[in-house]
Amino acid sequence: MKVAQVVRRFSFDEWGGTENVVWNSTLALRKLGIESEILATSALSLPGGEVRDGVRIRRFRYFYPYFPLPGKDRLALDKKGGSPYSPSLSRAMAKGGYDLIHIHAGGRIAMLAVAAAHQCRIPCVISLHGGFADVPKQELEEMLAPLRGKFHYGGVLDRLSGLHCNPVREADAVICVGQNEFRLLSPYGAERRVLYLPNGVDIEKFAGTPKARPVREEWNIPAERRLLLCVSRIDYQKNQKMLIPFLKQLTGRGEEVHLLLIGPVTAPWYAEELMALARQCRVADRVTLVPGLAPDDPRLVAAFRGADCFVLPSLHEPFGIVVLEAWAAGLPVLAAKVGGLRRLVQNGYSGLHFEPGIPATLMSAYERIVREPGLRESIVDWARQEVRCYSWPVIGRELARLYEGVCHG
Structure with missing residues (x-):
């Protein structure tokens, strides 16, 4: 099966949750005899192809249908929330000789993929990586900020291109990585x-x-300081300012x-405010x-293991992939x-919850971890057992069964 x-973008330098899933599930599927090619726009990368770890990655030119669109606004859309056109990506999907198209994007990229699947008479699967059911209003407004005051000519192109479908309704199968989307679509x-x-x-x-070198040695963090780690995009959604x-x-x-923050900066203004605070x-x-x-930088593992x-x-x-990584590394999680963290982290068992708008709840959870060694050990042990259900081989087998079902169903 091919x-x-x-995916909308695929950059090893601007790694996020969607890229993580696409890459690792592709590697897991290869071990099961299912070959994949990763097709993306050249956002945050250069057009062209490459082969990494035996996987072919192809990136195509694209544009956003807005005028004028300065470089800083285009970059903001590349980093988060853009809905581009890519005719060359559309042609590649239609002429690639695929048995199935798996969509990891929304907007026009998803509609182009559905159209290509229909044209080739092959099934398509769409994964909802979040943002379908419960994007907060403030976050949505920030994502759309680069488009304010711009002339939008995408509606005309959509009609000319016949892009008017709902990809979720048109797909042969829908994968929900979050429980909220699953409840909504069930x-x-x-x-x-x-x-x-x-x-x-x-x-x-x-x-x-x-x-890699020990984390404290790598970033000159004094040995006597307790190290708190947060790995996520530097972004208003991630709320690092609370820390x-x-x-x-x-x-x-x-x-x-000491606080160690690791993650690509998707909102530069937020990073500036964070350090100013x-x-x-x-x-x-x-x-x-x-x-x-x-993703292959050994310092990332060193950070998890040394915190x-x-x-x-x-x-x-x-969802929160970084929680799985912390569990695997033996770190207690706050x-x-x-969202998905409500169900992923079982409060008092595999981690502790706190309310993001109430600092006192974070302090309470932190003090329990620090002052109750038995609780800390129990949480770490429970999480190490829990994380086994989320190994990529397990996820890959489930995905392979779904592919077989939609191809032969």
């Missing part, structure tokens, strides 16, 4: 396959010995702590911001009680 894995299960298939993790990678007053409160009462709270010397690491606690304060989180 599958086209279609009534459609009689019409097509709708299933909940969570994201996965490379357990051996994060549980193993790091192949700065929390850090100030801890240091104000004499605790030796750290300076204002006089804790900038206790905050280290690493603007993204490649004392993992914190994820997101305002909106459909997670905001939002």
Whole structure:
């Protein structure tokens, strides 16, 4: 079987949850005899092809149907929320000789993929990686900010191109990585396959010995400081600013702590505000911001293995792959009680919840982890057992069964 894995962008330098899923599920499927090609726009990359670890990746030119569109606004759309046109990507999907198209995008890319599948008379599957059911209003407004005041000519192109379908309704199967989307779409299960298939993790990678210098040595973090780790995009959705007053409160009462933030900067203005707040709270010397690491960078594993606690304060989180990575590395997890984290993290068993808008709840969860060694050990042990259900081989087998079903059903 030959599958086209279609994604809006695919950059190893700007790694996110969707890229993580597409890449690792592709590798897991290869071991089961299913070959995939990854097709994407050249957003945050260059047009052309490459082969990495035996997987062919093809990137195509694209444009956003807005005028005028300065470079900074185009870059903002590339990083988050853009809905581009890519005629060359459309042609590649139609002429690639695929047996199935798996869509990991929304908007026009998804509609182009559905049209290509119909043209070739092959099935298509769409994965909802979040943002379908519960995007907060503020986040949606920020995503659309680059388009304000622009002339939109996409409607004319949509009509000329015949792009008017609803990809979720047209797909032969719908994969929900978040429980909210699954609950919303489950009534459609009689019409097509709708299933909940969570994201996965490379357990051996994060549980193993790091192949990099110790995290404190790498980023000059004093050994006596308790290290709090947050791995996520530097973005208003991820809410890292909540951690700065929390850090100030801890240091104000004499605790030796340090905050390590790792993730690509998808909202530069937010990163500037974050560090300005750290300076204002006089804790900038206790905050280290690493603007993204490649997925194969050994320093990422070293960070997980060398930290004392993992914190994820997101305002909106459909799933939370980084929680799986923390579990595999043996880190206790403090997670905001939002979105997919509500169900992924079992409060008191595989981690502790806190309310993202109530700092006192984060302090309470943190103090329990620090002052109750038995609870910490119990959470780590429980999480190590729980994470086995999310290994990529397990997810790959479920995905392969779905492919076989829609191809022969």
